[in-house]
Amino acid sequence: MRTKEAAPPKWRRIAETLAAELQAGAWKPGDRLPGEYALAERFDVNRHTLRQAVSHLENEGLLRAEQGRGIFVPDPPIHYAVTPRTRFSDNVGRAQRRPSRQLIKSSEVPADAAIAEALEVPADTTLIRLETMSFADDRPVGIVSHYFCKARVPAIVEAFKAERSITAALRRCGVPDYKRRTTRISAQLISNADARLLGVRRGRAVLVTDSVNIEPDGRPIDYGHGRMLGDLMTFVVEF
Known part of the structure; x- marks a missing residue:
């Protein structure tokens, strides 16, 4: 039967x-x-x-x-090139999308051991943290926490508010150029706080980047901790 x-x-x-x-x-x-x-x-x-x-x-x-x-219906993911000249606006622009950034909040924080090592400053050095949201065609695609040594770029908050671009803000603060030293990429589930900010459901996968940018003389200028929505970004490492 x-x-x-x-x-x-x-x-x-x-x-x-x-x-x-x-x-x-x-x-x-x-x-x-x-x-x-x-x-x-x-x-x-x-x-x-x-x-x-x-x-x-x-x-x-x-x-x-x-x-x-x-x-x-999702758009094709943005192919995000990770190179010594990595720039968010360039990568999004190449995908025929309109890039923009928004300041979520800023604060002064002491450098913990890991960030102090990355920026080559003593632990507890005062840093300026910029929490920024990245957009492609007005659609949130990720959040990046940037850390700068306050003594090096004390006006970075005002500069970013005026420029809405890390590259342009650094230029306004007297840093005309920089390049990527390292980028570490991993994956994890989105945090509840980031899910609320990005307007997505909990449980989404994010690509996590921990990167260090340096000035032409080799001094670290920016430590970034990014969380990009995994279905909207594909990281491509170019040599």
Whole structure:
């Protein structure tokens, strides 16, 4: 006697239907899907069931849900070149996107052992920390914490507020050029605080970069700790 197979859960059937529609070109990259309420009504399910389907498609890289904005078909990831001349604006511009940055907050902090070593300053040296959000076409793609020695660039906060660019802000502070010394790349799940700031759900993967930029004479000028949304960025190491 054959055992009757259980029907797949509703959320999986919804996910399969939406995936087929995406494959057929019902929506293009960058398009926003109908809202949660409309989709739940279409499939005659509650919003919790719909969110299970959307979450599954997010994990598959087929959809992207943004808090307060909606459900989108993701654009192709930005190929972010990691080179001695790494610049956020250049990488985003090459992808035909519009780059911008926003200051979340600034503060003065003592250098911990790891950052002091990276910046080649004594531990507890006063640093200026800039917490910045990076955008591509007005869409948040990541957060970077920059650390500068206050004695070297005391006006970096005001300069960044005026320029909205690390490169331009450093130039305004008397640092005409810099290059990348090291970049360490790892992956982790997004923190709750970063998820709230970026307007994404908890559990998203982020690519973490810990980098050191140096002046032409070799002195470290900037230590950066970045968290970029993994489905929006692909890091390419160029030699």
